[in-house]
Amino acid sequence: MMTQQPFFTTLKERGLIKISGIKSKEFIQGLITNDINFLDNKDCIYACLLSPQGKFMFDFFITQDNENLLLDCEGKERSLNLAKTLNMYKLRLNIDISVNENTEIYSIFGSDKYGHKDPRHKSMGYRSFTKPQNLDKKSFDEWNKHRISLTIPDGSRDLIVNKSTMDEGNMDNLNAVSYDKGCYIGQEITARMHYRGLGKKHLYTIQTSNLNIDKFPERLEPIYNEQTTIGEMRSSNGNIGIALLKDEWAIKSL
Numbered sequence: 001m002m003t004q005q006p007f008f009t010t011l012k013e014r015g016l017i018k019i020s021g022i023k024s025k026e027f028i029q030g031l032i033t034n035d036i037n038f039l040d041n042k043d044c045i046y047a048c049l050l051s052p053q054g055k056f057m058f059d060f061f062i063t064q065d066n067e068n069l070l071l072d073c074e075g076k077e078r079s080l081n082l083a084k085t086l087n088m089y090k091l092r093l094n095i096d097i098s099v100n101e102n103t104e105i106y107s108i109f110g111s112d113k114y115g116h117k118d119p120r121h122k123s124m125g126y127r128s129f130t131k132p133q134n135l136d137k138k139s140f141d142e143w144n145k146h147r148i149s150l151t152i153p154d155g156s157r158d159l160i161v162n163k164s165t166m167d168e169g170n171m172d173n174l175n176a177v178s179y180d181k182g183c184y185i186g187q188e189i190t191a192r193m194h195y196r197g198l199g200k201k202h203l204y205t206i207q208t209s210n211l212n213i214d215k216f217p218e219r220l221e222p223i224y225n226e227q228t229t230i231g232e233m234r235s236s237n238g239n240i241g242i243a244l245l246k247d248e249w250a251i252k253s254l
Contacts (some may be wrong), residue, residue, distance in 0.1 A: 005138040006110030006162040008128075009143040015079025016129075017060075017071040017086070021095035024069045026061070031089060031185055033166065034066045035178040037065050038062045046176045048166065049085065054189030056164040059155050061127060063116060072127065074155045076101050106130055107143050116177070117159035120174040123152050144237045151242060156196045157219075158203060158234040158242050166190050167199040168244060201231065204250045206225065209240045225249060 019028065022057070032046035039062065049058045051231045060073035073079050083099035090097065107127040108114050115128025124147065144154075152174060153159050159169050171177050172194065179191060193199055208214060216236045217223060223231045223243055231245035 004110065005107070005136060007138045007142075008108045008114075009130045009138050009140055010131075011105045011143070012140055013075040013078075014103050014105040015073050015075035015082075015099060016071060016105075017079060017083050017097065017099045019036075019086070019095055019097050020067065021093075022067055023093050023095050024067060026093055027090065027093055028069060029181070029242040030183070032062075033171070033177045033184060033186075033190065034062075034175070035181040036062065036069075036204070037181075038178075042119070044119050046119045046174060048171065048176055049082070050166070050184075050186030050190065051162055052185055052235050054165060054186035054193070055162050056159040056162060056166070056169065057085070059153075059159070061119070065245045070129075072103075072105055072129075072187060075103065078156065103129070104131065105129065108135065111135060118137055120152055120176070123150060125154065141237055144235075147238055148235065148237055148240050148242055149205060151203055152205060153242065154235060160220075164226075165199070167193040168202050170202055200248075201244050201246055202250070203234065203242055204245045204252065204254060206241055206243050206245070210235055210254060225253070 002094045019191045025036050031049055034045050038045045044061055044063045046061055047167040048056060051057055058073060060071040075084055081098050083097055086097050106128045107130060112126060113132060114132050115126045118124035118127050153169050165176055208216060208243045217233045219231050219233055223233055230249040231243045233240045234244060
């Protein structure tokens with residue numbers, strides 16, 4: 001994919017939340033898994049908002065526009081729910097939170113003239129709020145297959161709300177978690193799983209040939225190997241997909 005001519009893809013169902021006010025960074029720092037101060041040296045960071053039990057709630061990309069923070073997040077109802085959750089934590093802090101639940105976000109490959117580098121992986125190109133000009137446009141499937149091949153979860157398609165952990169999603173490998181910052185919601189459980197290596201299941205990229213099947217099961221349905229349950233299906237595109245698998249099987253078989 002990376003050897004092709006520069007092109008872009010329009011991402012599906014994205015939203016944009018703006019947090020305005022001089023206390024914006026202070027506010028978000030106590031909530032998210034990553035360190036907002038990284039924006040002093042980076043154009044964009046990737047982070048999650050967890051439940052108090054350390055379970056996945058939302059993921060988003062954060063960029064800074066003067067004193068405003070922009071959160072590129074899942075769209076439609078998911079963005080409205082994220083804005084509602086942030087407002088719940090705002091209390092009396094003098095900040096403003098607005099949401100656009102239907103925002104066009106573009107992923108660009110082969111050109112660094114637009115947007116900011118996707119912080120999750122060096123091969124995920126750039127993300128932009130501005131539609132690229134004079135670049136070929138490719139289908140969402142092109143982008144989808146590529147991110148699946150890199151085992152990059154796509155929000156709540158692959159991470160289950162109120163159930164998934166940062167550990168099973170390999171989120172620290174995707175630069176979504178800082179273990180050096182102060183406390184945030186769900187921090188204690190996230191750190192414990194990381195340092196003690198408690199997880200026994202993780203997301204893996206699989207192909208239908210790995211399971212000797214012609215078609216993947218539906219999302220969230222169990223995956224079997226010789227009638228033994230080895231995991232649970234998440235997103236897929238054709239013969240490639242992401243699944244939550246038992247490490248003991250995946251390490252030996254993939």
